[in-house]
Amino acid sequence: xxxxxxxxxxxxxxxxxxxxxxxxxxxxxxxxxxxxxxxxxxxxxxxxxxxxxxxxxxxxxxxxxxxxxxxxxxxxxxxxxxxxxxxxxxxxxxxxxxxxxxxxxxxxxxxxxxxxxxxxxxxxxxxxxxxxxxxxxxxxxxxxxxxxxxxxxxxxxxxxxxxxxxxxxxxxxxxxxxxxxxxxxxxxxxxxxxxxxxxxxxxxxxxxxxxxxxxxxxxxxxxxxxxxxxxxxxxxxxxxxxxxxxxxxxxxxxxxxxxxxxxxxxxxxxxxxxxxxx
Amino acid sequence: xxxxxxxxxxxxxxxxxxxxxxxxxxxxxxxxxxxxxxxxxxxxxxxxxxxxxxxxxxxxxxxxxxxxxxxxxxxxxxxxxxxxxxxxxxxxxxxxxxxxxxxxxxxxxxxxxxxxxxxxxxxxxxxxxxxxxxxxxxxxxxxxxxxxxxxxxxxxxxxxxxxxxxxxxxxxxxxxxxxxxxxxxxxxxxxxxxxxxxxxxxxxxxxxxxxxxxxxxxxxxxxxxxxxxxxxxxxxxxxxxxxxxxxxxxxxxxxxxxxxxxxxxxxxxxxxxxxxxxxxxx
Numbered sequence: 001x002x003x004x005x006x007x008x009x010x011x012x013x014x015x016x017x018x019x020x021x022x023x024x025x026x027x028x029x030x031x032x033x034x035x036x037x038x039x040x041x042x043x044x045x046x047x048x049x050x051x052x053x054x055x056x057x058x059x060x061x062x063x064x065x066x067x068x069x070x071x072x073x074x075x076x077x078x079x080x081x082x083x084x085x086x087x088x089x090x091x092x093x094x095x096x097x098x099x100x101x102x103x104x105x106x107x108x109x110x111x112x113x114x115x116x117x118x119x120x121x122x123x124x125x126x127x128x129x130x131x132x133x134x135x136x137x138x139x140x141x142x143x144x145x146x147x148x149x150x151x152x153x154x155x156x157x158x159x160x161x162x163x164x165x166x167x168x169x170x171x172x173x174x175x176x177x178x179x180x181x182x183x184x185x186x187x188x189x190x191x192x193x194x195x196x197x198x199x200x201x202x203x204x205x206x207x208x209x210x211x212x213x214x215x216x217x218x219x220x221x222x223x224x225x226x227x228x229x230x231x232x233x234x235x236x237x238x239x240x241x242x243x244x245x246x247x248x249x250x251x252x253x254x255x256x257x258x259x260x261x262x263x264x265x266x267x268x269x270x271x272x273x274x275x276x277x278x
Numbered sequence: 279x280x281x282x283x284x285x286x287x288x289x290x291x292x293x294x295x296x297x298x299x300x301x302x303x304x305x306x307x308x309x310x311x312x313x314x315x316x317x318x319x320x321x322x323x324x325x326x327x328x329x330x331x332x333x334x335x336x337x338x339x340x341x342x343x344x345x346x347x348x349x350x351x352x353x354x355x356x357x358x359x360x361x362x363x364x365x366x367x368x369x370x371x372x373x374x375x376x377x378x379x380x381x382x383x384x385x386x387x388x389x390x391x392x393x394x395x396x397x398x399x400x401x402x403x404x405x406x407x408x409x410x411x412x413x414x415x416x417x418x419x420x421x422x423x424x425x426x427x428x429x430x431x432x433x434x435x436x437x438x439x440x441x442x443x444x445x446x447x448x449x450x451x452x453x454x455x456x457x458x459x460x461x462x463x464x465x466x467x468x469x470x471x472x473x474x475x476x477x478x479x480x481x482x483x484x485x486x487x488x489x490x491x492x493x494x495x496x497x498x499x500x501x502x503x504x505x506x507x508x509x510x511x512x513x514x515x516x517x518x519x520x521x522x523x524x525x526x527x528x529x530x531x532x533x534x535x536x537x538x539x540x541x542x543x544x545x546x547x548x549x550x551x552x553x554x555x556x557x558x559x560x
Contacts (some may be wrong), residue, residue, distance in 0.1 A: 013330040014365040014420040030417070032363040054370060056361055058336055059413050096365040096415055100338070196379070267290050 001126030003141075003157065003223055007120075007231055009128045010180075017129025019096070022119035028099050028109070028117050034124040035091030035132055036178045048083035053093040054120070065101075066165065069118060072198075076119055076140075076175055079197040080126070082133040091132055093122055112142035112173040112200070119175050120224060125233055138197060143217045145170040157220040172201030174217040191236050194218065213252040284494050288347040296482045300431060303489060304318070305328075306530050310425075310487040313543065315433055317551045321460070325419055326430035327487065330420035337432035341452070341508075344400070344407040348424035352399020352407040356384050358414035358427060365419045380424055384414065387428050387469050387503045391511040394435065398464040401443050408440060408448060410463075425503060428471035433544055435463055435466030437551070452525045469511040470540050471503040472533045478519055484529060486536070502533045506541040 007028050010018040015034045020027035036049060044048050055066040073095065080106050081091060101109065111115075119140040141157050147167045162222055175198040175203040196218075295302055297537065305311070311329030318324070322337035335360070341418075347553075360368040360377045368374055387393075399408040413432065414427050438459035442453045472509035478497035485492055493499075498518015503511040510530070 012332065012363065013420045014418050015363060018363075024550070032417075034362065034366045037366055054361060055306070056415065058415075059338055061357065061359070061410060092362050092366060094361050096361070096363060098323075099320075158512070 003220055005224065005227055005270055007124060007227060008210050009231065009235060010070075015094075016131050017125045017127070019121060019124035019128050021117055021124055022098075023113060023117055026099075028097065030096045030098055031118075031125040032094045033038070033122070033129045033132070035129070036086040036089035037092065040089035044088050044260040047087050049081070049086045049089045049091055051077050051081065051083075051091045051093070052120045053077065053119055053122070055095045056083075056097065058097045069095075069115065070114065070182065070217075073118055073122060074198075076138060079177060080123065080134055080136060080138045082084070082135055083193060085133045090158060096122060105116065110142070112171055115200070116140040116142045116175075117265065119173075120228075121274065123229075127228065136177040136194075137225055137226070137228065138175050138177050139221040140175035140198075140223065141172070141217050141220040142173045144168045157216055168200060169205050172199055173273045174199045174201070176207070176221040176225075178222070194222070216257075224241040281400075281442055282436075284491060288491065288493055292491055293477070293479060293482075296477065296485070301485065302491065305487075307483055308536075310536065311489070313429070313540070315544070315547045317451050318448075322434055323415075324430055324434045326426055326433060327407045328422060328426040328429070328487065328508055330418060331402050331422055331426045332417040332431040333423065333426040334415040334417055335427070335434040336415075337410055337431075337434045338416060339438075339440050340409045340411065341401065341443075342409045343405060343435055349404035350400050351396035352393060352409060353396065354389055354410045354412065355556075356381075356388060356412045356431070357415065358384055358416070360416050360423075361417075361476060363418070364416040364423070368419075369471045376419075378418075379447075379516070380414075380427055381472065383424055383501060383512065384431060384529065385414075386433055386512045386514070387471055388412065389504070391469055392466055393432070395464040395466055395471065402450060415525065419490070421493045422487050425471050425473050425487065428469075429540075429544075431550070432468055432470070435465060436468065436544070436548060440461060467505045467507065467509065468535045468541065468544075469503045469505045471512075472536055473499055473501045474529050475499050476519060476521065480481065480519065484525070486532065500529060502530060504530075504533055504537055508534050 004024055006020070006022045008020050010020055010030060011142070012018040012032050015032040017033040018031065020145065022028035031197060051074050053070045054062070055069045055073070056062050057066055073093070077093070098183045099109070100115060111257065117136060124136050125135055127137070143157050147169055158189050174196050176194040177197045178194045180194070282553065290385070292302060299307070301307065316325045325332065325334045334544045335421055358381055359370075360374065362378070363372060364497065368377070378404065392545065399410065401407060412431050416423055416427065430493055439462055441460050442458040444451045444453065472486060474484040474486050475492050475496040476482070476484040476498050477495070484500070488499075490498060496518070497523075498515065500513070500515040500521070502513050
């Protein structure tokens with residue numbers, strides 16, 4: 001299964017961390033993170049930090065749907081951030097959509113893909129900031145369960161619009177928390193499992209309900225996690241962090257299982273000055 | 279959340295540097311920060327940056343029924359709201375002074391100065407017109423958000439293409455971009471906005487394109503919007519230290535020259551971007 005991702009750290013000057021993420025060739029979301037910062041008295045909590053997520057669509061004023069995404073993202077981020085570490089402070093996310101969320105062009109996103117991309121983008125911005133203590137790294141993918149001709153189930157990661165595919169029986173987005181350390185030898189598989197911290201798995205047709213959801217989602221999320229680690233590695237070791245190009249993505253996908261020895265060197269130097277300002 | 283004011287050492291340092299004719303980022307007094315324009319995959323999407331200040335602008339068009347009092351024209355709405363991404367001092371739902379200034383200035387520069395030919399947006403009189411929506415998102419506020427926002431909206435309007443529409447009798451056919459090439463908007467002129475900051479100490483000449491510190495410590499701001507044909511669209515000076523008429527004329531002359539340069543740059547970037555897109559003519 002091939003995952004085409006576009007992820008990069010941004011350099012917005014007035015916030016603590018910012019990053020872009022997208023499934024496909026172009027970034028779909030830009031998230032900025034400020035925190036821990038001063039909080040309004042009304043929103044202050046005495047023993048834990050307050051998380052605020054604002055989702056802003058590309059077109060139009062933010063409406064009910066944006067509010068819904070914001071509430072879900074807040075829940076997911078609470079699993080990732082160590083809340084007790086900074087009481088009486090605020091961690092403020094702003095998720096800006098870079099593509100129209102509802103359009104009739106060929107790039108329509110379904111809501112699971114949107115959710116997965118937003119979660120990954122928020123995680124990346126937390127990694128970029130480095131100022132918020134985290135329990136682990138949450139990566140999310142959207143999955144659909146498809147009935148094949150021989151009545152067997154197959155799980156497809158990153159499906160297209162599920163309503164059009166008549167063989168889809170269930171869809172959803174899964175978010176996994178990765179926090180185990182790397183195995184010492186690259187031949188050892190990572191032993192600890194990564195728990196699923198959030199899902200909205202739902203069945204589109206009656207009569208197919210069961211609780212299994214396959215391993216494909218976790219494998220795909222792990223690939224995303226490895227890409228994120230590579231991005232952070234690049235940033236820390238080389239002191240330049242140009243956006244990972246698609247060319248790099250295909251080579252890194254094949255090396256995803258050997259993430260320890262894959263150290264990808266980027267040849268784009270033009271973003272040097274931008275990164276030096278941090 | 280209120281921003282912390284610049285500290286007294288910063289204030290004194292800035293003023294003494296300016297008195298000696300030096301700007302803290304080593305620019306000339308009348309030099310803008312480097313402008314970069316990045317275009318997205320869709321037409322009408324542009325991210326403009328003026329140094330560290332960044333604004334994203336996207337234009338899209340919807341077909342709607344026109345209001346009865348103006349049946350032969352399309353209309354434009356501009357949506358610009360400052361989010362905490364631009365800076366954590368901006369709160370959602372509470373318009374700050376900066377946000378009000380940007381909204382009003384964008385309205386004056388783009389709508390009231392008639393940049394877009396509204397009659398060309400009409401498809402069928404009194405029944406269907408194009409409603410253009412300009413969405414401006416301020417990504418980072420490092421001083422002079424206003425100029426950046428105006429530039430981004432203008433370039434997005436120039437970059438945008440509307441679908442080709444054919445009216446046969448009563449029937450309206452909208453051709454998708456795959457079958458007929460979309461058309462550019464018909465623009466009357468292209469105004470660019472330049473903001474100058476001046477200070478309480480009147481011996482310091484005005485500076486063009488103030489950065490964050492200069493904007494915080496200013497004694498007044500004057501914004502001039504004009505096009506490269508030397509036509510003034512908007513002159514806005516809201517409060518601040520009084521200026522001599524001679525100073526204002528000097529500023530206008532400087533802005534005229536900058537507008538020409540900026541126009542050449544924008545046209546070159548648009549051409550470059552257009553050449554990079556695969557356009558098939560059958």
